Amino acid sequence: MSVQTKTPLRFGAIAPSALALLASILGFSFALSSALDYTQHLDRQVHDIHCSFVPGLGADASQEGACRAAMYSPYSALFKDQYWGGIPIALFAVGAFGFFAAFSLYLLLAGDKAPRRAHQFLFLAGLTPLAVSALMFVISVTKLGSFCKTCVGMYVASALLAIAGIAALIHDLRRARAALAVFRAPAAPPAPARTIAVTPAAAALEAGGTAVAPTLPEGEVPAVETPKDPEPAFEPPRTGGFLLIPVWLLALAIFSVVPSALYISAMPTYATYVTGCGKLEKLTEPNNALLRITPAGARQQATLLVDPLCPTCKAFHQRLVAENIFDKLDTTLVLFPLDNECNWMLDRALHPGACVVSKAVLCGDRKALDVLEWAYDRQEALLAAAKDKDRGVAEVRGMIREKWPGLDACIDSKETKLRLERTLRYVVSNQLPVSTPQLFLDGVRLCDEDSDIGLSYTLSKLAPDLKRSR
Amino acid sequence: MKAAGLVGSAVGCAILAASAITVHGQVRSAADRLRTGATAEKPKVAVANDAEASYCTPAFKEVLTRVIHACGLVGGESRRGCQPADVKTLASINDEDFNALFHPLKSRGAVILFDDGAEKLDDQARQIIEEKWLERRGARYFFVVARASKTGGADFNRALSHKRANSVLFLISDKFKASNPDIDKEAGLLWLGSEYAQLGKEYCEWNLSRPGKCTPEAINRSAFISWVDCQL
Numbered sequence: 001m002s003v004q005t006k007t008p009l010r011f012g013a014i015a016p017s018a019l020a021l022l023a024s025i026l027g028f029s030f031a032l033s034s035a036l037d038y039t040q041h042l043d044r045q046v047h048d049i050h051c052s053f054v055p056g057l058g059a060d061a062s063q064e065g066a067c068r069a070a071m072y073s074p075y076s077a078l079f080k081d082q083y084w085g086g087i088p089i090a091l092f093a094v095g096a097f098g099f100f101a102a103f104s105l106y107l108l109l110a111g112d113k114a115p116r117r118a119h120q121f122l123f124l125a126g127l128t129p130l131a132v133s134a135l136m137f138v139i140s141v142t143k144l145g146s147f148c149k150t151c152v153g154m155y156v157a158s159a160l161l162a163i164a165g166i167a168a169l170i171h172d173l174r175r176a177r178a179a180l181a182v183f184r185a186p187a188a189p190p191a192p193a194r195t196i197a198v199t200p201a202a203a204a205l206e207a208g209g210t211a212v213a214p215t216l217p218e219g220e221v222p223a224v225e226t227p228k229d230p231e232p233a234f235e236p237p238r239t240g241g242f243l244l245i246p247v248w249l250l251a252l253a254i255f256s257v258v259p260s261a262l263y264i265s266a267m268p269t270y271a272t273y274v275t276g277c278g279k280l281e282k283l284t285e286p287n288n289a290l291l292r293i294t295p296a297g298a299r300q301q302a303t304l305l306v307d308p309l310c311p312t313c314k315a316f317h318q319r320l321v322a323e324n325i326f327d328k329l330d331t332t333l334v335l336f337p338l339d340n341e342c343n344w345m346l347d348r349a350l351h352p353g354a355c356v357v358s359k360a361v362l363c364g365d366r367k368a369l370d371v372l373e374w375a376y377d378r379q380e381a382l383l384a385a386a387k388d389k390d391r392g393v394a395e396v397r398g399m400i401r402e403k404w405p406g407l408d409a410c411i412d413s414k415e416t417k418l419r420l421e422r423t424l425r426y427v428v429s430n431q432l433p434v435s436t437p438q439l440f441l442d443g444v445r446l447c448d449e450d451s452d453i454g455l456s457y458t459l460s461k462l463a464p465d466l467k468r469s470r
Numbered sequence: 471m472k473a474a475g476l477v478g479s480a481v482g483c484a485i486l487a488a489s490a491i492t493v494h495g496q497v498r499s500a501a502d503r504l505r506t507g508a509t510a511e512k513p514k515v516a517v518a519n520d521a522e523a524s525y526c527t528p529a530f531k532e533v534l535t536r537v538i539h540a541c542g543l544v545g546g547e548s549r550r551g552c553q554p555a556d557v558k559t560l561a562s563i564n565d566e567d568f569n570a571l572f573h574p575l576k577s578r579g580a581v582i583l584f585d586d587g588a589e590k591l592d593d594q595a596r597q598i599i600e601e602k603w604l605e606r607r608g609a610r611y612f613f614v615v616a617r618a619s620k621t622g623g624a625d626f627n628r629a630l631s632h633k634r635a636n637s638v639l640f641l642i643s644d645k646f647k648a649s650n651p652d653i654d655k656e657a658g659l660l661w662l663g664s665e666y667a668q669l670g671k672e673y674c675e676w677n678l679s680r681p682g683k684c685t686p687e688a689i690n691r692s693a694f695i696s697w698v699d700c701q702l
Contacts, residue, residue, distance in 0.1 A: 098485040102482025
């Protein structure tokens with residue numbers, strides 16, 4: 001049994017596959033670019049990263065901030081405790097989009113000859129990248145507060161793939177309906193006719209006659225209608241076996257996992273590197289000049305050097321909080337403003353205004369952490385205000401006064417000045433680098449190289465109890 | 471259909487192999503860079519240190535270095551302070567040049583004045599010593615340069631000068647030893663007696679513990695105190 005197909009059905013077979021192929025190539029490109037950026041950092045150095053709506057295109061420093069924030073976030077990789085930097089999620093996406101690219105190509109080439117299961121699979125499996133993207137989108141909004149362009153590229157690719165999957169399913173349902181209609185139809189209607197020249201015998205046959213008509217001379221043949229050229233016959237869609245979907249799912253899983261497995265197999269050993277960045281000679285300061293922050297759940301001694309107006313300190317603090325680490329630290333806070341107004345180790349202010357803000361944190365006493373976090377929140381505004389050479393410090397003082405009116409006298413006191421100097425001398429007595437932030441766990445320094453994507457792994461090595469209790 | 475399946479499978483395998491090999495290669499490359507240290511040279515980060523003011527000229531630092539080594543501030547020797555003869559030898563410069571070394575400390579330090587033939591600190595002296603001690607900032611060493619006027623014999627003046635230097639040190643120790651256990655390694659004493667580096671009347675314009683009561687004699691019944699912002 002066959003019926004004539006309709007053009008929309010044929011187009012419907014190609015369009016979803018073509019869209020899926022395009023989406024897969026796009027997603028694959030973004031994912032590979034992101035994964036390779038991540039991989040570069042396995043040498044514990046900071047490298048430029050690609051951050052653009054064009055896959056693989058570089059970005060200037062102002063643009064790459066969001067991509068770097070995403071990369072350094074705890075959500076960028078899996079198994080971060082077990083492996084330095086973990087396994088980047090983008091690597092799974094590389095395999096998955098690679099699979100979808102190949103599968104879409106197969107669908108595109110097979111057209112309507114592909115089994116129905118293939119379209120159903122594209123619909124079902126095509127939703128998974130979208131689900132992951134939706135999750136990452138929510139994380140970007142709620143946790144990171146920014147969108148990295150490479151990530152957005154993957155979101156778009158995932159959405160297109162999902163759309164292609166839906167279109168494939170719609171096409172599949174239409175084919176099924178068409179097949180059902182054919183199945184239920186009593187008989188195929190006669191094909192529309194067209195006029196051609198026929199022989200008299202043929203004309204007689206057409207008219208239902210039985211006699212053989214006389215032969216006519218050439219050119220005198222009467223015209224009758226004959227059927228049009230037959231259009232491709234409609235073949236009822238092949239469903240395909242039940243095992244197809246599990247087999248494809250297995251293939252998808254293999255594609256997703258293989259790059260990650262090779263990634264892990266090639267990773268170097270980091271254990272010797274993470275403990276080689278020095279120790280704190282003196283854990284305490286004889287005058288109790290250092291602040292102590294001990295949350296209820298604190299179980300790990302830590303010494304943290306920060307400058308309240310240092311953007312890296314802010315990011316590091318946010319990372320510790322986001323990873324639920326900060327609340328488990330019994331923190332000795334060492335304020336180390338990189339501002340030559342009070343810090344003699346600098347010939348110019350890297351973060352003007354940091355001295356007065358540090359004094360405010362010291363004066364915060366039990367609310368020191370609140371003052372510090374306020375300074376982090378308002379960091380850009382404080383730094384902008386402090387830029388004015390003449391009125392900068394006064395502007396910063398004004399902002400502090402507005403938020404923390406009770407600290408004024410303390411900030412101006414000799415005792416606070418002396419306390420800050422003693423804090424700075426503590427840094428000198430330990431011969432620490434003039435840089436912030438610095439974290440020491442039981443006196444062992446966390447290497448700068450391990451404070452971003454390698455943080456979880458390093459913490460699991462330097463403070464295993466801390467990680468186990470999470 | 472079969473051809474489509476074959477093409478799809480082949481392309482899929484090619485994509486998988488290419489991406490896996492690329493990733494694997496990149497990881498190995500990063501591992502090599504990590505092992506060999508073949509990465510971009512790290513910017514050198516300064517190590518936290520004592521202050522280094524502009525007045526820390528080579529000549530000034532040379533004298534001070536000799537003094538802190540010879541007078542027990544470095545190395546844990548039991549000797550405390552330098553006698554006049556030592557200083558003269560160590561400094562290897564004449565009186566005026568020696569005094570000139572301290573000119574940049576005019577605003578940083580203070581001159582503690584004593585009564586004639588006495589080493590007792592008055593209230594103003596105590597106050598100013600405490601204030602100056604607390605104005606340490608980034609300085610590593612606190613110097614006490616005690617003198618005696620030419621009144622009296624040389625031996626008496628040496629002993630008196632020594633006592634005056636000790637008066638300052640004892641006060642600092644009493645007040646701040648608990649909070650600063652390293653005072654012995656930070657405070658350097660020089661007692662010059664009356665035979666070396668006497669101060670002229672122009673030093674009466676410095677920050678005195680008894681302002682307005684300065685004479686050429688009185689300015690040498692004194693102890694000059696100051697933190698020194700030099701990395702020695």
